Amino acid sequence: MSKQINVALIGNPNTGKTSVFNALTGLNQKVGNYPGITVEKKQGVCKLPRGVKAHIIDLPGTYSLNASSLDENVVIELLLNKNDKDFPDIAVVVTDVENLKRNLLLFTQIKDLEIPTVLVINMADRMSRKGISLDLDYLEEQLHTKIALVSTRKGDGIDRLKELITHHKDISVKPCINALQIDKEYFSSLSKAFPNQLLYKLWLVITQDVNFGKTDRKEIEAVANFKTKSKSDLKRLQQKETIKRYQFINNILKKGQTIDLSQAKDLRIKLDRILTHKVWGYLIFAVILLTIFQAIYDWAEVPMDFIDGVFASLSEISKRALPSGAFTDLLAEGIIPGLGGIVIFIPQIAFLFLFIAVLEESGYMSRVVFLMDRIMRRFGLSGKSVVPLISGTACAIPAIMATRNIESWKERLITILVTPFTTCSARLPVYLIIISLVIPEGRFLGLSYQALTLMLLYLIGFGTAVLSAFILNKILKIRSKTFFVVEMPNYKLPMFKNVALTVVEKTKSFIFGAGKIILAISIVLWFLASYGPGEEFNNADEIIKTEYASQNLSEDDLQNKIASHKLEHSFIGITGRTIEPVIRPLGYDWKIGIAIVSSFAAREVFVGTLATIYSVGSDDEDTIKNRMAAEINPVLGGPLFTFASGISLLLFYAFAMQCMSTLAIVKRETNSWKWPTLQLIIMTAFAYAVALIAFQFLK
Amino acid sequence: MQVTLAHLKRGEKGIITDVSSNEIPLKLLEMGCLPGNAVELVQVAPFADPMYLNINGSHLAIRKETAIHILIEKIANE
Numbered sequence: 001m002s003k004q005i006n007v008a009l010i011g012n013p014n015t016g017k018t019s020v021f022n023a024l025t026g027l028n029q030k031v032g033n034y035p036g037i038t039v040e041k042k043q044g045v046c047k048l049p050r051g052v053k054a055h056i057i058d059l060p061g062t063y064s065l066n067a068s069s070l071d072e073n074v075v076i077e078l079l080l081n082k083n084d085k086d087f088p089d090i091a092v093v094v095t096d097v098e099n100l101k102r103n104l105l106l107f108t109q110i111k112d113l114e115i116p117t118v119l120v121i122n123m124a125d126r127m128s129r130k131g132i133s134l135d136l137d138y139l140e141e142q143l144h145t146k147i148a149l150v151s152t153r154k155g156d157g158i159d160r161l162k163e164l165i166t167h168h169k170d171i172s173v174k175p176c177i178n179a180l181q182i183d184k185e186y187f188s189s190l191s192k193a194f195p196n197q198l199l200y201k202l203w204l205v206i207t208q209d210v211n212f213g214k215t216d217r218k219e220i221e222a223v224a225n226f227k228t229k230s231k232s233d234l235k236r237l238q239q240k241e242t243i244k245r246y247q248f249i250n251n252i253l254k255k256g257q258t259i260d261l262s263q264a265k266d267l268r269i270k271l272d273r274i275l276t277h278k279v280w281g282y283l284i285f286a287v288i289l290l291t292i293f294q295a296i297y298d299w300a301e302v303p304m305d306f307i308d309g310v311f312a313s314l315s316e317i318s319k320r321a322l323p324s325g326a327f328t329d330l331l332a333e334g335i336i337p338g339l340g341g342i343v344i345f346i347p348q349i350a351f352l353f354l355f356i357a358v359l360e361e362s363g364y365m366s367r368v369v370f371l372m373d374r375i376m377r378r379f380g381l382s383g384k385s386v387v388p389l390i391s392g393t394a395c396a397i398p399a400i401m402a403t404r405n406i407e408s409w410k411e412r413l414i415t416i417l418v419t420p421f422t423t424c425s426a427r428l429p430v431y432l433i434i435i436s437l438v439i440p441e442g443r444f445l446g447l448s449y450q451a452l453t454l455m456l457l458y459l460i461g462f463g464t465a466v467l468s469a470f471i472l473n474k475i476l477k478i479r480s481k482t483f484f485v486v487e488m489p490n491y492k493l494p495m496f497k498n499v500a501l502t503v504v505e506k507t508k509s510f511i512f513g514a515g516k517i518i519l520a521i522s523i524v525l526w527f528l529a530s531y532g533p534g535e536e537f538n539n540a541d542e543i544i545k546t547e548y549a550s551q552n553l554s555e556d557d558l559q560n561k562i563a564s565h566k567l568e569h570s571f572i573g574i575t576g577r578t579i580e581p582v583i584r585p586l587g588y589d590w591k592i593g594i595a596i597v598s599s600f601a602a603r604e605v606f607v608g609t610l611a612t613i614y615s616v617g618s619d620d621e622d623t624i625k626n627r628m629a630a631e632i633n634p635v636l637g638g639p640l641f642t643f644a645s646g647i648s649l650l651l652f653y654a655f656a657m658q659c660m661s662t663l664a665i666v667k668r669e670t671n672s673w674k675w676p677t678l679q680l681i682i683m684t685a686f687a688y689a690v691a692l693i694a695f696q697f698l699k
Numbered sequence: 700m701q702v703t704l705a706h707l708k709r710g711e712k713g714i715i716t717d718v719s720s721n722e723i724p725l726k727l728l729e730m731g732c733l734p735g736n737a738v739e740l741v742q743v744a745p746f747a748d749p750m751y752l753n754i755n756g757s758h759l760a761i762r763k764e765t766a767i768h769i770l771i772e773k774i775a776n777e
Contacts, residue, residue, distance in 0.1 A: 064729045102731055102757045232721060239718075242728050246736075268758075269741075276742045276751065370742075370760045373749045383749065383760075407724070483765060485727050488741075488751060488758040 005054045006086055007046075007165055010075060010110060011094035012103050013061035014363070014489035016122045018042075019152035020094050021058040022497055024161070031505060040401075041074075043086075048166045057086055063102075065109040066238065067208060069404050076208070079113055080201055090168035091117040092161070097127055097134075098490060100257060104143075104249045105242070108176055111144065112200040116171035118146050118164045125151040126490075131260035139256040144172040153495060175200075177248040182240040186229065207234055271491050275364070281371050292355045293455045294447060296428075300347040307347075308625070311340030330526055337611035338522025342429070342515055342604060349425045350507045352394050357502040359390075361494035369486050379466050380473025382406050382484060385415040389465060392422035393458065394506070396662045399424075400669055407485070410478040414469050416669055417679060420662050421465040421655070423458045426603040430653050431457055433607055437629055438646030460654055517602050525572060525598065525612045532570035540566045572613070586652065586688070587645030587695040589633065599658045606653075644698035648691040655687035702773060704750070704766040707740040713771035714738070715754075722768040731755035738771060 011017040021029070025044030042058040059078065060071035067073040078084055079091070091110055095103035100121065110117050119139075127133065136147050146164050150157035164171070180187045180199055191199050206228075229237070274280050319332040359365050365387060373383025384406045392399035399419050406412040423431070431454060439453045536543065544562045553561070567573050575597075576590030583593045595609040614627040631640040657663070663676040670676075707713060715736050718728065732738075736755040743750055748763040 063726060066725055066729070068724070068726055099757060101755060105729060235721075235725065238725055239728055239733075242725070243733055246731070246733060272742055272751075276744070278745050366760075370749060370751055371744060373760075373762070374744050374746055483724055484749065484760075484762045485724075485730065485765070486749075486760045487730070488760055490758075 003052050005048070005052065005165060005168060006089045007054050007056045008078065008086070008088035008091050009056060009058045009094060010091055010106065011061060011120075012063050012096070012099070012106060014487060015061070015094045015096040015099070015103060016152055017061060017094040018058060019495060019498055020092075020120060020122060020150060020158075020161075021056065022501055023150075023152045023155070023158050024054070024056055027501075029501075031509075046162065046165075048162055050166075052166060054162075054165050055086075057088075062106065064106055065113075065204060068407075071404055073208075076204065079110065079115065080204065088115060090165055090171060091115050092120055092165070093117060094120045094122055096490075097121050097123050097132060098130060101246075101249055101253055104253075105245055107143070107145075108179065108245050108248065109200075112175045112179065114173045114175065114198060116168050116173055118148065118161070118171060119143065120148050120150050120157075120161060122150050122152065124149045124156065125154050131262065133258050133260075135256045139252065142252040142256065143176050144174045145176075146171060177245065179241050179244050179248075182244055183237055186237075207238060268490055272367070272488075275367050276370055281367070285368060285371065288359075290455070292352075293458060294451055295355070296348050296351050296454075298448075298451065300351055303347040304344055307344045308340070311336060311343065314340075326530075329530065330523065333530075334522050334526030334612055335519065338519060338525075338608040339515065340608075340611060342511065342608060344607075345425070345429045345432075345604070346507060346511060348428055348432075349394070349511075350503055352425055352428075353503045353506045354499065356391055356394055357499045358494050361492065361498060363489040363491045365390075366486055366488050370488065373484065376466075379469040380411065380414050380476075381418075381466070381469050382408065382411040382415070384484070384486065385411065385469075388415055388419050389422050389462065392419045392424060392465075393461075394425050396420045396422070396424050396659065397665050398506075400662070400665050403669070407483040410473075410476060413478065413670065413675070414472045414476070416666055417472060417675060418465040418469045420657055420659070420666075420679065420683065421461050421468065423461040423654070424603075424659075426659065427457075427653055429604050429607045430599075431650060433625060433628065434641065434646050434649055436625060437641045438643050457650060457654055460651075464655065517605065521598050521605050522608055522612050525594070525609055528572040528575070529567060529570050529613055532566065532573070534569070536569035537566055540569065567613070585695070586691045587642070587648045587699065589631075589640055591631070592640075592649065596652070596658075599653075600660070602661065603653065603658045642699075644695050647698055648695035651694050652687045652691035655683055655690055657683035657687075701770060704738065704752075704769040704771050705747075705763050707738075707750075707771070707773070709740055709743055712737060712739045712774045714774065715769060716772050717770040719768045723765065727761065727765070730759055731757045732769065737774075738769075 009017055009021055021042065021044065024046040028046070029042060029044030031040055031042050040060070044056050044058070046054040046056055048054055057078075059075045062072040062075050065076055065079070067076050078086060078088070081087060093103075093107045093110060095107065107117065107119060121134070134149075136149065140147050148157050148161040148164055150161060152158070180203060187199060187203075190202055191197075194202055275284060315332045315336045318336065319328060322328040322331070359368075368386050368390075369383040371383075372386045376383055376385050385403070388399040388402045391402055396419050399422070400416050403412050403415045403419070406415060435450050435453050439450050442449050444452060532538070540562050544558065544565050548558065548561065568577070572594055573590065576594045579593045579597065580590040583596070588596070591610065591613050594613060595606045598609045599606045610628060614631070628641060629639065632638070633640040633642075633645075657680045663680060666676040666679060667673055701716065702713075704713070704715075715732065715734050715738055717734055718732060723732065731754045733755075738755075739753040741751045741753050741758065749760045750763060750766055751758070751760045
């Protein structure tokens with residue numbers, strides 16, 4: 001077995017920690033979850049000289065070891081648990097050269113845990129522009145560590161970092177300050193009571209607010225010869241400790257760092273003057289949103305048409321090339337169209353993730369939080385709710401997880417409850433295909449009607465989210481201390497590698513996550529649509545032939561009649577027609593009904609389902625869209641997808657809660673079934689009502 | 700002159716003199732909001748809320764309701 005070094009990457013948010021991680025691991029990384037919780041766990045492998053491998057964990061960004069959220073808690077739990085298989089042989093603290101003072105706070109805390117720790121000073125390429133120079137030898141000596149000056153943008157310093165990791169045994173474990181001198185009496189009685197424990201570790205266990213270490217804390221409180229302190233006393237001590245740490249940091253930076261302000265060119269001030277301006281700030285934000293939607297619609301069209309065509313011909317080829325039989329039918333009519341229904345949306349989903357990644361990476365997202373806080377507060381939300389609401393346009397699941405940095409529980413709960421109203425990428429396939437069927441082509445002020453409709457749907461999503469937040473804010477009787485702090489990071493040109501990795505990884509997990517469900521449902525649907533009980537299904541040939549014996553139908557027409565008769569009396573047809581009375585007032589037929597029912601697994605299944613249902617017994621070279629356009633309304637005659645039924649369907653999908661994964665996440669984040677159940681019932685009932693009104697009014 | 704942080708106008712600077720630790724969460728203290736540190740009001744959103752600050756070289760935004768619990772000594776602009 002080759003030797004492996006466990007490395008933990010730790011740092012404040014916005015220090016470029018993930019860039020360092022990407023530079024070390026390249027494509028050798030995977031994202032999972034910590035067991036039992038939904039915190040993302042990023043790990044990767046870095047090859048070092050002489051066949052040594054480093055196993056690198058990118059821990060969630062945190063400002064200190066005093067955790068105030070689940071994400072931050074992960075960091076402490078790992079660092080305090082020597083038995084964890086990921087317990088680091090070496091901790092790498094990543095800091096931003098422009099924020100060294102604040103970033104070093106975390107560094108001094110980790111040093112107190114007596115773990116070998118090296119310091120990465122990142123974004124070194126900005127030093128000359130900011131007039132910063134550092135005395136690295138002095139800093140290394142004072143901090144008892146080794147420093148790697150890194151610029152991930154230029155690729156500098158990564159080799160030095162690898163070198164330090166390889167020789168992790170030479171790194172000092174000596175703390176750099178004695179921060180716990182703040183109350184000698186208290187801490188000496190603590191160390192007398194627990195002579196075998198590290199003092200700082202005990203202190204962390206005592207002071208943590210989060211669920212972590214409750215049992216450990218009880219053990220400490222149970223020891224008789226140790227006097228505990230009140231909560232506010234503890235907090236005062238923590239404040240003293242923080243002041244002490246800053247004093248130390250200020251002192252060493254006074255000598256180790258010089259900043260020549262005359263050299264500093266501050267892009268931040270100039271950009272912020274415009275981007276956070278009372279008028280221009282909002283205008284620019286609106287323009288950015290508009291651009292995103294137009295881009296998703298226009299730029300993605302070419303690759304999408306291409307993919308649609310490829311899958312249609314794939315279906316046809318497989319039918320011709322393979323020997324006919326049940327398996328070929330399953331492949332050509334079930335699996336291929338079902339998969340096509342999801343693959344086609346890769347371009348749009350990738351674009352969406354691309355824009356969100358760029359907004360996050362550049363530092364612009366924090367400005368939006370700043371601009372929107374006051375407005376959002378009126379609706380019972382926080383400025384930080386904007387991030388979940390915007391990333392909700394990609395997927396509600398990461399969006400709901402992104403609410404964790406909202407400090408007030410009430411604001412956070414409301415954000416979680418309303419986020420599923422925002423138009424997630426799973427709704428996009430449904431919207432796009434229906435819009436292309438029922439909204440005419442043409443342009444208004446250079447924007448196509450279809451793009452405008454799509455934008456309107458996004459606005460309806462946001463509008464409903466915000467409005468229901470307003471109502472919830474009035475109804476919910478939760479008292480929680482509101483508090484809000486958001487870091488305004490430096491503006492950065494997004495790094496191509498970081499953005500590309502995010503887009504690839506997010507798109508992949510969306511496609512594979514959804515793909516599995518869709519594949520399974522396509523197969524089940526195909527079986528249900530291809531077999532049926534009783535005379536009507538099994539003797540479809542004879543029934544139709546007798547019925548139409550008098551009319552001189554061509555062979556093709558006859559075959560079509562037989563196929564649709566079979567479908568109507570298959571298992572799926574029977575199910576569909578059972579629920580048809582419920583959905584007919586909304587303008588849907590039983591086929592759409594089936595698609596809606598299967599959508600409760602995940603919305604994007606809708607298109608795949610229709611594709612599968614319509615493929616069974618129809619011309620194979622046709623695209624999904626053409627097949628849908630050809631459908632006839634069984635009651636009213638005329639095309640099934642009219643303006644009225646189309647709008648009704650769009651609105652139904654805009655409001656209904658049709659995502660089991662989201663419900664599961666809401667359950668997990670709120671720790672109760674009450675909230676997801678309410679979400680499911682209220683959202684779906686509302687969707688039904690709105691779709692009903694829309695169809696009856698427009699028809 | 701001793702005032703609260705909420706009294707600063709855009710572009711004005713001060714030195715933090717006291718922080719009522721019962722109202723201010725530890726996280727803000729750890730981000731540099733501590734007595735003795737310099738603070739500058741960089742930008743305000745409409746209705747002067749939230750406030751975009753430069754505290755001790757850290758750029759962050761807080762709400763007015765938090766800012767009133769932070770006492771400062773104003774530094775006159777030259």
